Amino acid sequence: SPRVEGVHLRGGKVARGGLRWSDREEDYRTEVLGLVKAQQVKNAIIVPGGAKGGFVPRRLPSGGSRDEVFAEGIACYRVFISGLLDITDNLKEGRVVPPAHVQRYDGDDPYLVVAADKGTATFSDIANEIAGQYDFWLGDAFASGGSAGYDHKKMGITARGAWVSVQRHFRERGIDVQRDNVSVIGIGDMAGDVFGNGLLMSETLQLVAAFNHLHIFIDPEPDAARSFIERKRLFELPRSSWADYDSSLISEGGGVFARSAKRIAITPQMKQRFAIEADQLTPAELIHALLKAPVDLLWNGGIGTYVKSVMESHADVGDKANDAVRVNGSELRARVVGEGGNLGMTQLGRVEYGLHGGASNTDFIDNAGGVNCSDHEVNIKILLNEVVAAGDMTGKQRDQLLFEMTDAVAELVLHDNYKQTQALSLAEDRAAQRSGEYKRLIGALEAGGLLDRALEFLPTDEALSERANLGKGLTRAELSVLISYSKIELKEALLASRVPDDAYLARDMETAFPQLLAERYRESMLQHRLNREIISTQIANDLVNNMGITFVQRLCEATGMSAANVAGAYVIVRDIFHLPHWFRQVEALDYKVPAELQLKLMGELIRLGRRATRWFLRNRRNELDAARDVGHFGPRVAALGLKLDSLLQGGTRELWQTRYQRYTEAGVPELLARMVAGTSHLYTLLPILEAADETGQSPAQVAAAYFAVGGALELPWYLQQLTALPVESNWQALAREGFRDDLDNQQRAITVSVLQMDGGPEELDARADAWLAQRQYQVERWRTMLAELRTTSVADYTMYAVASRELQDLAQGAAKS
8 A cells, every 4th residue: 555565474374473563664574574483483382373464654744743643553554454354264154255356366264363563552452343344253352452352461471471481490590589589680661561560570579770771770789678669669650760760769879870871980889789890881881781790680571682692793683772782692690581571682692691501591482471361362252252143142241251261361371381481491401411302303393394493593413412512402592492393393283183183182172271161161162163273282282391392203203103193192191191180290399399309200200101102102003092092091000000019029119119218208299209209110001901901811910910020030120221221323212212112012922921821810920930931941041141231331232132132032932822
């Protein structure tokens, strides 16, 4: 239009993202392109893919008042929104209705959702009004956050989500930010949504400095309680600035300084607090020094890019206004960075900071709460609008219900933040040892055209190898990128499969909505227009958050099965072993046991999930049936699991007892300690139950025989040696997993053979002894092989290949007899 230009880019048919009033008149398309790429990874945890749009008014009144400029901007926004809806399919009574006078070259495409962004934060009601004029099927779900939507600033949801990251960083360093004093330097002011809400998250914060575009606030030795009250007052004061701060509350040597000043005198207190030597500094020099100051937390809730890497120039950053104050990641001395705002650090700056020991994620991880909250709003409105259309609810009742669910929606959003940052901690904990897995994951994502390593600033294979040699792996910033892409890839794989259509998996949909809706409108929920997308998103998030970034890639390589098959098998294992319950038990130990111990406990649960999933993929392959398999194995695994310690024998039981006691002495609850102590044996209940089906004998009797056979042939020790084999290549990883799979099958075959010998249950030991005596020659060869393995000091895969063959001969002999 001569009046306005605009562009809208989407990462898929179901996509969402903000529309901004761009001030980059000449290159707004480039701006939107960069933003939509960032939105792709930010949207990894929600249903839609990334989208971004921007418009530029071309006839703003020259010399006009602010109100006149604003009015023209709104008029242009209306043209832009109308233009988008003019070429968007609609839905009428469940049928797709193409727009009139439009030639379509693609398929049906009725999903179009927009969001507020820079310059359009208050425009949601305008967009929804236009959608109403077009009778667009989404109604006021078209633009979230309107009059009947969730007010992000009032909820403080973006800051609260980012604060989850901050809490985790500090907890893993033995600090409770809700109780312990934490020194903070902030970027922004209390009038800002993210900055203001963030600095009210804890009453023990000591805000020693902050700056925005107008002022620099300095309080070298703040009184935490009094300064919290004052920050709260400023937050509630409309359009407040640091100049409104009560100067009588500022400690000696501090003050509020204008950034327009020529020079600022540096007091002794400022020198000591911020490690400054100069007597005077310009405002830019002071901010530069503040960014490098030794504090606990750097909280970014403002606009601008303040941290880059040594390898980048200021021109590379593209934020000329902050060139004079910007620092390098290696110069940051803050222990933790919380990125409530966008683009505060370049990605290479984050990586550099992480490699120097700093704790941070990325902006799209920390501040994902806002986009997640909007997505929940849209999905809930799509559901409830159908209920209203059916006459089962009035519009006023819908709006009231939306309001009543505000806290429940916030809990869902914050839970997502918690789980995703926990997944990053789990990945970081083993990143150096798993560098080979990450190399293969990055290679696979590149080969599939989903990831551009250079654009995402991921290291080369050679750089990863160099880090591994130094005992370092991928940083949290880099893992943040990979966790997003692994979720995106899995979501797409699930959507392209029949997995989301499994009636059993529909229950995963309920986890995306407040419990109140699941109870009242379950049938309507199952008919949700985005049910496949929601189910796929929930499964992808659950799997990657709990099992790890490389879980799917690793099992696809090991079994040859598809990503969707892996996800389907995981859901079965998850529900058989009640893994979410046990993860919640570990998470409930926050601040009660060291974070390092929690990661170790969760690592055991992950190992159980991986081994059991591989067992299903190996032994059921394309015959998986979630409802059948969970119903068949679940109750019997639970019953046997309670008796596990009594079923184990000899050294195996002693090892279980040692692990159990170590956990309980560290403060782990008894039931959780019992379960985690036995994870290395729990997955073997699957072949035990399969053997019970084959022999017709009770699971307890089969389990006793299974562990008796293992003890007689020293199979637990052999398994430990297999698990301890060093892995230096993918082939070795596959070989090790193959050895372990073979051992499961061989022990099961021998167990079945023993149980098929004559004799009653009470004569099990005698039957096992008789079975071994009948195969004395083969048994002795096996024990000789074990003796040789004990004496060798070098882990040689060829030796274990020969040993595996010996055990296979013994097991095959058992099958023939």
